[in-house]
Each structure stands twice: as structure tokens, then as C-alpha cells.
Amino acid sequence: xxxxxxxxxxxxxxxxxxxxxxxxxxxxxxxxxxxxxxxxxxxxxxxxxxxxxxxxxxxxxxxxxxxxxxxxxxxxxxxxxxxxxxxxxxxxxxxxxxxxxxxxxxxxxxxxxxxxxxxxxxxxxxxxxxxxxxxxxxxxxxxxxxxxxxxxxxxxxxxxxxxxxxxxxxxxxxxxxxxxxxxxxxxxxxxxxxxxxxxxxxxxxxxxxxxxxxxxxxxxxxxxxxxxxxxxxxxxxxxxxxxxxxxxxxxxxxxxxxxxxxxxxxxxxxxxxxxxxxxxxxxxxxxxxxxxxxxxxxxxxxxxx
Amino acid sequence: xxxxxxxxxxxxxxxxxxxxxxxxxxxxxxxxxxxxxxxxxxxxxxxxxxxxxxxxxxxxxxxxxxxxxxxxxxxxxxxxxxxxxxxxxxxxxxxxxxxxxxxxxxxxxxxxxxxxxxxxxxxxxxxxxxxxxxxxxxxxxxxxxxxxxxxxxxxxxxxxxxxxxxxxxxxxxxxxxxxxxxxxxxxxxxxxxxxxxxxxxxxxxxxxxxxxxxxxxxxxxxxxxxxxxxxxxxxxxxxxxxxxxxxxxxxxxxxxxxxxxxxxxxxxxxxxxxxxxxxxxxxxxxxxxxxxxxxxxxxxxxxxx
Amino acid sequence: xxxxxxxxxxxxxxxxxxxxxxxxxxxxxxxxxxxxxxxxxxxxxxxxxxxxxxxxxxxxxxxxxxxxxxxxxxxxxxxxxxxxxxxxxxxxxxxxxxxxxxxxxxxxxxxxxxxxxxxxxxxxxxxxxxxxxxxxxxxxxxxxxxxxxxxxxxxxxxxxxxxxxxxxxxxxxxxxxxxxxxxxxxxxxxxxxxxxxxxxxxxxxxxxxxxxxxxxxxxxxxxxxxxxxxxxxxxxxxxxxxxxxxxxxxxxxxxxxxxxxxxxxxxxxxxxxxxxxxxxxxxxxxxxxxxxxxxxxxxxxxxxx
Numbered sequence: 001x002x003x004x005x006x007x008x009x010x011x012x013x014x015x016x017x018x019x020x021x022x023x024x025x026x027x028x029x030x031x032x033x034x035x036x037x038x039x040x041x042x043x044x045x046x047x048x049x050x051x052x053x054x055x056x057x058x059x060x061x062x063x064x065x066x067x068x069x070x071x072x073x074x075x076x077x078x079x080x081x082x083x084x085x086x087x088x089x090x091x092x093x094x095x096x097x098x099x100x101x102x103x104x105x106x107x108x109x110x111x112x113x114x115x116x117x118x119x120x121x122x123x124x125x126x127x128x129x130x131x132x133x134x135x136x137x138x139x140x141x142x143x144x145x146x147x148x149x150x151x152x153x154x155x156x157x158x159x160x161x162x163x164x165x166x167x168x169x170x171x172x173x174x175x176x177x178x179x180x181x182x183x184x185x186x187x188x189x190x191x192x193x194x195x196x197x198x199x200x201x202x203x204x205x206x207x208x209x210x211x212x213x214x215x216x217x218x219x220x221x222x223x224x225x226x227x228x229x230x231x232x233x234x235x236x237x238x239x240x241x242x243x244x245x246x247x248x249x250x251x252x253x254x255x256x257x258x259x260x261x262x263x264x265x266x267x268x269x270x271x272x273x274x275x276x277x278x279x280x281x282x283x284x285x286x287x288x289x290x291x292x293x294x295x296x297x298x299x300x301x302x303x304x305x
Numbered sequence: 306x307x308x309x310x311x312x313x314x315x316x317x318x319x320x321x322x323x324x325x326x327x328x329x330x331x332x333x334x335x336x337x338x339x340x341x342x343x344x345x346x347x348x349x350x351x352x353x354x355x356x357x358x359x360x361x362x363x364x365x366x367x368x369x370x371x372x373x374x375x376x377x378x379x380x381x382x383x384x385x386x387x388x389x390x391x392x393x394x395x396x397x398x399x400x401x402x403x404x405x406x407x408x409x410x411x412x413x414x415x416x417x418x419x420x421x422x423x424x425x426x427x428x429x430x431x432x433x434x435x436x437x438x439x440x441x442x443x444x445x446x447x448x449x450x451x452x453x454x455x456x457x458x459x460x461x462x463x464x465x466x467x468x469x470x471x472x473x474x475x476x477x478x479x480x481x482x483x484x485x486x487x488x489x490x491x492x493x494x495x496x497x498x499x500x501x502x503x504x505x506x507x508x509x510x511x512x513x514x515x516x517x518x519x520x521x522x523x524x525x526x527x528x529x530x531x532x533x534x535x536x537x538x539x540x541x542x543x544x545x546x547x548x549x550x551x552x553x554x555x556x557x558x559x560x561x562x563x564x565x566x567x568x569x570x571x572x573x574x575x576x577x578x579x580x581x582x583x584x585x586x587x588x589x590x591x592x593x594x595x596x597x598x599x600x601x602x603x604x605x606x607x608x609x610x
Numbered sequence: 611x612x613x614x615x616x617x618x619x620x621x622x623x624x625x626x627x628x629x630x631x632x633x634x635x636x637x638x639x640x641x642x643x644x645x646x647x648x649x650x651x652x653x654x655x656x657x658x659x660x661x662x663x664x665x666x667x668x669x670x671x672x673x674x675x676x677x678x679x680x681x682x683x684x685x686x687x688x689x690x691x692x693x694x695x696x697x698x699x700x701x702x703x704x705x706x707x708x709x710x711x712x713x714x715x716x717x718x719x720x721x722x723x724x725x726x727x728x729x730x731x732x733x734x735x736x737x738x739x740x741x742x743x744x745x746x747x748x749x750x751x752x753x754x755x756x757x758x759x760x761x762x763x764x765x766x767x768x769x770x771x772x773x774x775x776x777x778x779x780x781x782x783x784x785x786x787x788x789x790x791x792x793x794x795x796x797x798x799x800x801x802x803x804x805x806x807x808x809x810x811x812x813x814x815x816x817x818x819x820x821x822x823x824x825x826x827x828x829x830x831x832x833x834x835x836x837x838x839x840x841x842x843x844x845x846x847x848x849x850x851x852x853x854x855x856x857x858x859x860x861x862x863x864x865x866x867x868x869x870x871x872x873x874x875x876x877x878x879x880x881x882x883x884x885x886x887x888x889x890x891x892x893x894x895x896x897x898x899x900x901x902x903x904x905x906x907x908x909x910x911x912x913x914x915x
Contacts, residue, residue: 085598086609088489111680118610121485121602122595123569148610149489152456152507153763170492178492180731184698186760186807187780187788193806196498197491202762208768221493221610225543262734290732294697297731304696305728305758305831391914392904393794423915426790426907427900429872443874453915455796457761457812464816475797483797501803502796526915 001040002193002284004264007166008208010143011112013076015259015284016279017045019214023060024053026272031064037274039070047169047212049079049080049117050102059107060137066107077106078113080169088120095131099140106234113143115169119153129160136163145169147214153204158207164247169212169268170197170206174235174257174300175226176291177252181302192303201263211265213258218253226300227251238299242292251276254285260293306347307381307589309569312471313513315448316417318381318479320589322350324519324575328365331577336369342377342579346586352474352517352573354385354422355407362411363410371412372544382411382495383418385452385474393425397600405446418448420474424458430592434465441468452519456508463512473509474573475502479540479562479605480531486607497608506568516570518563522556531605543604547597553588556581558601560588565598581589611652612734612894613682614874617669617776618818620753623686625894626871627655628887629824630882633670636664636882641674647884649680652892655832657779657822657878659690659727660712668715687716690757690779698730705741707778723753725779729763739770746773755779757824761813778814779822779878780807784845784910785829785836791912800912809836814870821875823868827861836910837861848909852902858893861886862904865893868902 002015007138018038023031048058058079060252065075081098082090090172091146099114114135116128135141145167146154158165172179179201204211217225219232226232227239227250246253258267269280288296307320309320318604321417323343325574328336343349346480363384386403387395396496408529440446450472451459477484484506490498509516522530531537532544544555552560563572574585576605593601603609612625615681617654620746628648633641646915648654657825658668666690675685691708692700709724724745726738745751755777756764766878768775782789795803814821825833829842831861849860856863867876 020758045535072571081679084596086603087596088609089595091595119488120595121489122565122567122598150504150507152487152511153491153505156507156511176494178494181759182806183729184731186729186758186763187810188806189788190785195485195808196493198500198504199762199808202490202766206762206766246837260732262732271486276725279432288729290699291694291697291700293732296694304698389901389907392898392901393914396900399896424793424796425900426794427870427872427903453796455809455812457816458793461812461816481799483799500805501792501798503805503809505797513770577625 001281004111004210004212004266006143007164011076012164013045013266014043015048015266016043016281017212017268018043019047019264019268020057020061021049021052021111021270022272026060026271028060028063028067031060032067033276034067034272034277035064035070038277039074041275041278041282043088044074045076045078045266047078048106050098051083055105057099058102062107063254064103072108076112076113079106079111080115080117082117082120083138088118090116090123090128092121092127092131095128096134097197099135103140103236110139111141113145113166114141115145115147115167118148119150122194125157125160128157129162132161150198150200152198154203154209165209167210167212168200171215171221172201172211172213172258172265173196173216173218174254174296175232176215176298177302180261185303185305188305190303211263212268213265214268216258216269217254227254232300233298236298242295247284248286251279252282252286255280256286256288257293257296259283260288306586309515309571311418311448311515312469314395315471316381319348319573320350320571321586322352323348324570324573325350325362325366326354326357326575327577328362331365331373332366332463333365336365337372338374339577339579339582340369340375343582346583348582348586349379350381350383350571353407354412356388357401360406360410363407367410367412381414381417383420384411384416385420385422385424387425393423395421395425395428395433397432397436400433401439403534404440408445409541415444417449418447418471419446420450420452421516423453428462430462430465434467437466437468455503455505457503459508459514470514471532472515472517473505474519475505475514476520476526477516477518477563477570478521478523479559479601480518480537482607485566490608490610493610495608507595516568517573518570519573521563521572521574523561527580532559539603540601540604543601547601551591552604553591554584556584557587560585561591561593562598562601564588565593580592611891614820614876616723616753616820617774620776621877623655625876626653626891627657627822627876627878628653629657629772629878630667630671631659631662631880632882633667638669638670638677639675641670642677644882644884644887645674645678645680648887649684651888653887653891654684655686655688655876658689658716661709662692663752665711665715668712672715672717675907687718688725689716689721690725690727692727692730698728700726700730700733700738702741703738707736708743708763709745712824713750713870721751723755724751725755725757725777728758729760733767735770738767739772742771742773742889747912758869760810762808762810764813766821775819777820778823780810781825781831782821782823782868782875783826784864784906785842787907787912790871793865795913795915798915800913815873821873822877822878823875825862826868826877826879835874836862841843842910843908847907849907852906856896858896859889861889862892862896866896866898867903867906870894870898
């Protein structure tokens with residue numbers, strides 16, 4: 001498993017993280033097996049959020065981890081806070097309370113990283129800074145990041161934060177690749193050129209913020225998986241052809257497509273299936289050519305001017 | 306009435322400004338009453354533009370102010386220039402002539418602040434800088450700002466200006482809130498995520514430029530007022546419920562929604578109605594919770610991913 | 611012919627460049643005549659790309675130049691690389707090989723400037739930096755730029771490049787003027803306000819990067835020329851009226867419209883017609899008023915809020 005650094009000089013993690021959003025689909029023992037399986041594959045980073053399963057995913061993970069061979073120092077655990085029922089909340093009070101709740105559910109002394117889940121329009125950067133300082137000093141959180149943030153939202157936070165933002169977790173995959181598509185189509189009078197993220201990809205590259213890709217196989221927002229989906233026939237055909245050439249599965253290839261990007265993203269894969277997880281992990285060994293990367297991009301219906 | 310500072314260390318003003326775009330709807334005596342009424346409410350900032358009423362609004366204001374109890378040093382008067390018939394013009398010559406005309410119509414020796422009304426595609430920053438320098442040295446204008454400007458347009462000006470841009474007056478309200486909506490919907494494949502302003506809100510927060518909100522109760526561009534408008538039934542319902550909880554009117558609440566934002570915007574309210582103006586002024590005393598702010602945002606049909 | 615500087619202190623060039631994309635429409639002798647004609651008009655800059663005519667345009671130019679009165683030191687030759695069949699490629703290896711091929715086809719010892727043609731999503735800035743350094747040291751390329759790039763794409767490159775990016779060649783003309791239209795319509799809830807280029811125009815002004823305007827008379831992407839096109843009747847009417855006032859042709863006026871912009875763009879005109887080229891060159895002598903510039907902008911259907 002390929003290892004990578006989060007941010008310029010942050011923690012070392014596996015290039016694939018296991019997303020635990022659907023962990024409640026498994027019982028404790030199945031979840032323990034999945035964790036052991038992930039670790040055997042070299043996947044030692046686990047992605048949580050306080051809202052996954054209404055908190056149940058973190059609880060399930062804690063129980064399963066105890067049944068598994070995982071040791072706390074051998075894994076990297078991140079979680080997210082800031083989304084509440086019907087609103088977002090980056091207040092000092094909510095961040096502090098959320099982390100305590102997360103740690104209790106995870107039965108952990110500390111988080112390796114905390115992410116702010118979705119940009120709170122009412123954010124007071126000074127409150128976030130105070131929360132992060134306290135969380136760091138108390139040892140409850142070791143690194144910090146954001147999710148779904150645009151450049152100036154990060155800049156507004158970073159201006160007053162003591163800690164560097166290490167990551168920005170964004171939805172990214174072949175069928176949701178606006179972050180690269182708008183850059184390829186600059187100044188074309190089409191929807192493909194429309195900026196919907198402030199060019200956060202290049203901002204992150206410029207400022208050494210690691211992009212984590214969530215929902216790597218989805219299209220739309222949780223609309224479905226493009227693999228073997230009839231609406232993505234040319235894409236699946238292209239994946240099949242290129243996958244065969246590399247002797248891997250389409251899942252492996254779709255993962256390798258993300259890893260191929262020079263921004264060196266970490267892939268957050270939420271598969272609860274052992275076989276598929278192995279295919280995802282295998283992506284680190286695939287070297288896609290530039291031409292293949294673009295062929296896949298095009299096969300998904302993304303334009304090249 | 307809440308007081309606020311324009312920019313990092315600019316002039317002190319009331320958090321509500323009276324927009325004088327429709328002042329010609331009143332005769333001199335009625336306008337004088339409105340000014341007295343505004344002052345009694347603590348609203349001491351008055352927003353003009355050379356084009357309002359073709360100049361007649363500034364003239365009306367001058368005559369009414371003389372009939373009112375207003376003293377020049379007790380009020381903050383801003384006006385705007387740069388829009389001409391069919392084009393925009395930030396040339397040195399036009400700015401200088403415009404200010405002289407404004408001062409003559411307003412019967413004033415100086416403007417507390419001058420705004421460039423809409424971005425002139427043909428702007429020569431050096432010409433603006435020379436105009437601003439002369440206007441400041443001559444005492445004709447005490448502070449400077451822009452209106453409807455995107456980040457790099459401001460940066461291009463600021464690079465050569467001696468004076469800090471204190472404000473950016475943008476259309477903003479519950480039913481025209483693209484400035485926050487695109488930030489909330491970063492990277493979502495929908496129109497709500499589309500960037501139409503370069504994230505000017507976060508740019509202004511980063512650079513200590515105060516946002517002034519124009520047309521706070523309108524939808525579209527002068528398409529109408531959303532209050533009690535049948536097309537905004539869920540919004541009006543939500544406003545009613547929350548307003549009742551706070552014991553205020555919907556108008557007060559719609560104003561408080563803008564004031565609640567941590568960017569600390571100043572609200573430019575153009576009501577010519579004494580009763581409504583009192584309701585607007587009352588907004589400074591309302592403390593909206595984060596949850597209420599988002600409820601109102603959502604009730605207007607704005608999405609939260 | 612007006613002369614201009616590329617970038618802050620780069621090479622001096624003519625304000626009009628001859629775009630050689632369609633040079634294969636002429637035989638060697640006709641092409642030689644066109645080159646002589648251009649030089650007589652003061653047009654001494656020639657724009658190429660490795661893909662124009664599949665390389666044939668550069669070969670044709672080399673043969674024609676030998677038949678013409680052009681001397682190498684009297685002309686400014688730029689070419690572009692990075693577009694391959696079905697993908698873009700800014701790898702060290704491809705840039706180096708491309709320049710060698712370009713020089714061989716052009717029968718030149720050096721390029722006055724090399725542009726990266728369209729943003730490669732997989733760009734590794736360090737590879738570009740190494741290529742540019744080698745090309746400069748070897749004397750093969752004297753200046754560098756990009757084409758169709760957004761601000762952060764340029765920033766990502768410039769961060770590691772030794773050489774300043776002198777130009778950004780963008781599609782720009784009356785009927786494809788999103789670069790100014792979105793700036794004029796900031797924060798309007800319409801398509802005209804939508805950002806499709808990250809405000810590259812103001813970024814280039816801020817950072818002294820010269821904009822070169824490609825396809826100055828086209829609408830869409832190679833969809834056709836708006837001059838005398840029935841879909842652009844009001845525009846042609848406005849051009850006719852204003853052109854008559856200045857005693858020039860519509861072609862001259864459409865060129866002058868671009869030159870009028872204070873960003874001081876260079877116009878890359880791809881006309882293979884001697885008469886039209888003379889009309890284009892004449893644009894340097896036309897002084898459009900601000901009002902006329904906006905009249906033409908509006909006549910093309912572009913909105914002014």
C-alpha cells in the first residue's frame with residue numbers, strides 16, 4: 001500500500017482510506033473482519049463523521065475495532081463535525097462538544113484528524129481557531145482539515161488558525177470531476193467550464209493541502225455507482241478495455257484514475273465488501289498513462305476542447 | 306441603533322443606512338419627515354447615487370435635509386458614480402465631474418464616502434487613483450468604496466489606490482443570496498453552486514472590506530419584494546413563525562437575517578415608509594440563532610447539501 | 611503599427627499577430643506574399659501551434675518565409691505545444707520533443723516564445739520548470755507563456771518556474787467576451803454572470819501577463835465569423851454605423867474593439883486574405899470612445915445590468 005503525507009509535513013497515511021459511512025450495514029463481527037481485512041491490505045486510515053448513521057457508525061467501529069487486531073497507534077482515525085439537523089455549525093461550543101461526543105463513541109483518547117464537514121456560512125474563524133487550539137493542547141485532536149471547502153473559505157480560516165489545514169475532502173471521481181473539468185474547459189461557453197468550486201484543486205496544490213476524494217465511484221450526490229450502470233455504458237466499456245490491458249478490475253482502474261492525478265489525492269472508499277476493497281487497494285500498483293487517464297475522462301462524457 | 310466601522314478602521318456608521326433611490330416619491334416636506342424619523346431611529350447613514358431619479362433624489366434630499374433637523378456633521382452621506390446612459394465610466398474626468406455634480410445637487414461641501422457604482426470593464430486603475438487622491442486632498446470625499454465588484458476587480462484597483470476600499474455594496478437578502486449559497490453548495494453539480502461573484506463575500510471578510518447589502522427585501526433585480534409575495538409562501542410562513550417567536554415583524558426579521566451574518570454587513574434599506582423603517586431599525590435588537598438563520602435560508606428555496 | 615511589450619518587461623511585438631492556423635490554405639508562393647504583406651503592414655509577430663494543419667502550417671511557413679523578404683531577426687515567432695491526439699501533455703519529455711519538432715518544421719534555431727496550449731489536468735509543474743530551463747539555456751526558446759489558462763493554473767506553474775509567464779492566449783472578441791461579461795454582471799442571477807475562467811483577465815492585468823486574443827471574429831468555438839452573419843444583425847448594424855463614423859471597415863472596428871481594452875491585448879488574427887489583413891492592421895489607428903465600446907458590447911447581445 002502506497003503511503004502519503006497529508007499536507008506539506010503532516011501525518012503519514014495510506015493512500016486509500018476506508019470510509020465508514022455505511023458501517024452499520026455490518027454487525028460488530030463483520031465490521032471487525034472488514035477492519036482486519038483493510039489492515040491486511042495496508043489500509044490503515046479510517047474516515048468517520050459524527051453524522052454517519054447518526055453516530056452509530058462510530059460506535060460500531062469502536063466495538064468492531066476491539067474485536068479486530070487493530071491497535072490504536074497502528075491506525076489513523078479521522079472524523080468530521082459541523083453538520084447539524086437542518087444547519088451547519090462551526091461555533092466553538094459545537095466543535096468542542098462534537099469532539100467529546102466523537103471520542104466517546106469511538107472509545108478513543110484522541111482523533112488523528114478532525115475535519116469541518118461542510119462550510120458553515122456563519123463561521124466565525126476566531127471561534128474555530130480557539131476550538132482547534134484547545135483540542136490540540138488537550139491532545140484530543142492531532143491534525144485538522146476541512147471538507148467541501150472553496151479556496152477563500154479555507155483562506156479565511158487559515159488566516160487565524162495556528163494549525164495548518166492539512167486536507168480538504170471533496171467529492172471526486174470519474175463521474176463527478178468538476179474540479180478538473182472546469183479547468184480543462186476554461187473560457188469555453190458551456191456548462192463544462194462553469195466554476196462551482198473556486199478551483200479548489202489548484203488552490204490545494206498551491207498551498208500543500210491534500211485532497212481526499214469522497215464517493216469516488218458515485219455520480220451525482222449519492223445518486224448511484226457508475227460501475228456497471230447502464231447510463232455510463234461508454235465509460236464502463238473504456239474501463240473494461242483499459243482494465244483488461246492492466247490485468248485489473250474496473251473498480252481498481254476507477255480508483256487508479258484518481259490516484260493518477262498529480263495532486264496526490266487520498267481516496268476515501270466506502271465499500272463494505274472485502275473483495276471490492278481488495279480491488280481498490282490494488283489501484284496503488286497500477287500506473288495509468290496520461291493517455292489512458294484522458295480516455296477515461298472522455299468516456300464519462302467529459303469534454304476536451 | 307447598532308454602530309459599526311466601515312472597513313478595518315474607517316468611519317463609524319449606523320448598521321442601517323437609508324437608501325434614497327426612491328426619495329422622489331416624497332415631496333420635500335415628507336422627505337424631511339422621513340429624515341427626521343430615520344435620525345430618531347438612529348439611522349444616520351444615507352445612501353445615494355448620481356443616477357437615482359436622474360439626480361433628483363440628491364436634490365430632494367438636500368432640500369429636505371434643510372427642512373429637517375439634520376446637521377451635516379451628524380449624518381453620513383455616501384453617493385455613487387460611474388454609471389452613464391448605456392455604459393460605465395471610471396475615467397478620471399468622469400469621476401471628478403460626477404463628484405462636483407453630486408456635491409452641488411446635495412448642497413454639500415463633502416461626501417463621507419464615494420462608491421464606484423458598477424465595474425467599468427474599461428477601468429484604468431491609475432486614473433481612479435488620481436481621481437481619489439485629488440478628491441481626498443481637496444476634502445471633497447473622505448472615504449472610498451465600490452459596489453457590485455468581484456475580488457480581482459477590487460484587487461486591481463487597490464493595487465494602485467492610496468486609500469483603502471472601505472466597502473463593497475452588493476445585492477444581498479434572503480431571496481438573492483448567491484454570495485452565501487454558492488459557498489454552502491461548493492462542488493455540487495447544480496446551479497446553486499455556480500460562482501457568479503468570485504466569492505466576494507469571503508474576499509471582503511479576508512480584506513476587511515465591509516459589505517453593504519442593497520435591495521435587502523427584493524428578489525431578482527428589482528423584480529419585487531418577497532415579503533407577503535405569493536411566490537414566496539414557505540419563506541413568508543417561516544418568517545412569520547420565527548418573527549412571532551421574537552415578537553417582531555417579518556420585515557424586522559428579514560433585516561435581522563442579514564445583520565446576523567458574521568461578515569457584519571451594513572443594510573441599505575430603501576423604504577420610504579416610516580412604519581417599515583422603524584421595523585427595519587428594530588432588527589439590531591434581534592438575535593437570530595444559527596438554526597433560525599438556516600431555517601430562513603432554506604425556506605426561501607435555497608439548498609443545503 | 612502599434613508596438614507593445616509582452617508581460618512587464620518582455621519582448622517588443624506588433625499589436626497584431628498573424629495567426630497561421632490556416633496557412634495550408636495557401637501554396638508556398640501565396641504564403642510568402644502574405645508574409646511580405648503582413649510585414650509591410652507592420653505585423654511582424656507570427657502565431658503557430660504544433661497541431662495547426664498537423665504540423666503542415668509550420669512547414670509551409672518555413673518554406674514561404676524563405677521565399678519572402680522576412681529575416682529571422684525581424685520577426686517574432688511563437689508556437690504552442692501540449693495538445694496531443696485525445697489528450698493534453700505537459701510532461702518534460704513531450705515539451706522537449708515538441709520544441710525540437712517545431713524548430714525542425716519551422717527551420718529555425720529558436721522560438722521567440724513557446725506557449726503551453728491548453729491546461730493539462732495532469733501537469734507536474736516541476737517538469738514544466740525543468741523543460742523551460744533547458745529550453746532557455748539551450749537558446750531554443752526565448753520567452754514563455756500559456757494559452758487558455760485560469761488564474762490558479764498559472765499560479766501553480768509560476769510558483770516553480772524560473773521564467774515569468776509573459777502571455778495567456780485566450781479566445782476573446784465581441785461575440786465571445788465572457789472574460790469581460792461576467793465581470794460586468796457580477797452577482798446578477800443570470801448566465802451572463804457565471805464565471806467560466808476564474809476572472810483570468812483581471813488576474814493577468816494584476817500580474818502583468820499579456821492577453822493574446824485568439825479567434826477575434828468568431829462566435830462559439832470555431833462556429834463561424836460574426837461579421838455579416840445573419841444571427842448577429844444588431845451587432846453588424848452597430849458596427850456599420852460606428853465604422854462609418856470612423857471611416858473604417860467593420861473588420862477594422864471589431865479589431866479596434868479588442869485593442870481598446872486597457873488590458874492592452876495583442877490580437878492574433880488568422881486571416882489569410884491580404885485585404886482583410888490590411889483592415890485589421892488599420893485598427894491600431896482607431897480610437898474608440900468608451901461609449902462606442904459599450905455600444906458594440908451591447909449590440910452583440912451582452913447585458914449591462
